[in-house]
Amino acid sequence: MAFHIVLVEPEIPANTGNIARTCAATGTHLHLVRPLGFNTDDKTLKRAGLDYWYAVQVHYHDSFDELKALYPEGRFFCASTRSSRPYTEYQFQDGDFFVFGKETKGLPQSILDEHPDTCLRVPMTDKVRSLNLSNSAAIVIYEAFRQIGFAGLE
Numbered sequence: 001m002a003f004h005i006v007l008v009e010p011e012i013p014a015n016t017g018n019i020a021r022t023c024a025a026t027g028t029h030l031h032l033v034r035p036l037g038f039n040t041d042d043k044t045l046k047r048a049g050l051d052y053w054y055a056v057q058v059h060y061h062d063s064f065d066e067l068k069a070l071y072p073e074g075r076f077f078c079a080s081t082r083s084s085r086p087y088t089e090y091q092f093q094d095g096d097f098f099v100f101g102k103e104t105k106g107l108p109q110s111i112l113d114e115h116p117d118t119c120l121r122v123p124m125t126d127k128v129r130s131l132n133l134s135n136s137a138a139i140v141i142y143e144a145f146r147q148i149g150f151a152g153l154e
Contacts, residue, residue, distance in 0.1 A: 003144055004029045004097040005137055011037030011103045018134035024052035031059045076115055078107055081130050083119035092144040103133050
């Protein structure tokens with residue numbers, strides 16, 4: 001098994017490329033939910049992922065519902081600045097999905113409403129609206145790996 005990072009309608013290719021690099025480093029699956037704000041052959045996307053794309057299992061989905069139908073037993077943790085629970089309050093397990101929304105708007109309210117018990121946030125001061133998407137994804141995925149004793153990572 002492996003962890004999964006889900007990007008719902010990502011807009012900035014460099015963020016997706018950076019997240020892909022994190023996925024390559026951790027063996028995490030990357031799920032991209034359309035529409036994407038860039039072409040997957042975008043030079044910036046490839047540059048941000050460097051030469052690690054061969055090591056990333058990328059899955060494309062036409063909707064979040066389509067993704068969930070493929071993994072009916074999956075646990076979906078939805079990142080949102082609107083959540084009151086920090087990511088450190090959850091006990092993650094191998095196979096969990098970490099869902100992030102588009103850079104400008106976050107996740108749609110409908111997705112957050114579907115997962116009221118698994119919405120999480122990365123704590124920060126009120127001086128900024130949010131962290132960079134790739135930073136948030138890295139923080140959460142490494143916490144998940146910490147909780148399972150970094151199993152599978154050298």
